[in-house]
Amino acid sequence: MNELAVDVVLPCLDEAAALPGVLAALPPGYRAIVVDNGSRDGSPTVAAGLGAKVVDEPRRGYGAAVHTGLEAATADVVCFADADGSLDLADLPKLVAALHAGADLAVGRRVPVRRAVWPWHARLGNAVLSLLMRTRGLPVRDIAPLRAVRREDLLKLGVADRAFGYPLELLVKAQRAGWQVSELDISYRERAKGTKSKVSGSVRGTLRAVRDFGRVLTR
Numbered sequence: 001m002n003e004l005a006v007d008v009v010l011p012c013l014d015e016a017a018a019l020p021g022v023l024a025a026l027p028p029g030y031r032a033i034v035v036d037n038g039s040r041d042g043s044p045t046v047a048a049g050l051g052a053k054v055v056d057e058p059r060r061g062y063g064a065a066v067h068t069g070l071e072a073a074t075a076d077v078v079c080f081a082d083a084d085g086s087l088d089l090a091d092l093p094k095l096v097a098a099l100h101a102g103a104d105l106a107v108g109r110r111v112p113v114r115r116a117v118w119p120w121h122a123r124l125g126n127a128v129l130s131l132l133m134r135t136r137g138l139p140v141r142d143i144a145p146l147r148a149v150r151r152e153d154l155l156k157l158g159v160a161d162r163a164f165g166y167p168l169e170l171l172v173k174a175q176r177a178g179w180q181v182s183e184l185d186i187s188y189r190e191r192a193k194g195t196k197s198k199v200s201g202s203v204r205g206t207l208r209a210v211r212d213f214g215r216v217l218t219r
Helices: 019-024 043-049 062-072 089-100 120-135 151-157 166-176 203-217
Strands: 006-012 030-036 053-056 077-080 105-112 147-150 181-188
Touching: 006 043, 006 062, 006 089, 019 043, 030 043, 030 062, 043 053, 053 062, 062 077, 062 151, 062 166, 077 089, 077 151, 089 105, 089 147, 089 181, 105 166, 120 166, 147 151, 151 166, 166 181
Parallel strands: 006 030, 006 077, 030 053, 105 181
Antiparallel strands: 077 147, 105 147
16 A cells, blocks of 8 residues: 555546536545446546546435445555545645644534535535534534545445435434544635536535435334
């Protein structure tokens, strides 16, 4: 394993329009692993043409794509980010620095650059779930898509959800394991034109995610 390089797992479903900007924003030493989850817009070809490692995951689901990317990673430290352009990957080094400072898991707290960036239904669902996590003793204010963790630690944690509940199960199991979780502010902006959110893009998508989150909390 390369202790200096960092692998960045990018679950991808029809993100061809966003990938050029996302991959160009990766800091030096951060290697992209694009996990294609059934795209029909040529996303794998775009990603490969831009130098990313492309892995196929035919089982639909955010957690399935994330876990496949984790297994494909070889660096000691692995980051996770959405591939839609809504996150600034220049924020990744400060999450990795938090690991080196003693955190077991570093997560981003999204700070919208404009209020309209984050629809009300997605903000509400996130606020409710974050409150539930704080009542369980984990002081986070976002179930965020930007994360950094040591690869072997995450594999041992055994996150099993393969749908939208993956990020929440990760936090629940991290809290149960006594992990030190560091939350840092990150920029949250409009996703790239030509892409559509599978969660916050509609009330239906948000409700589907909340359903998956609910299953995690009742286990």
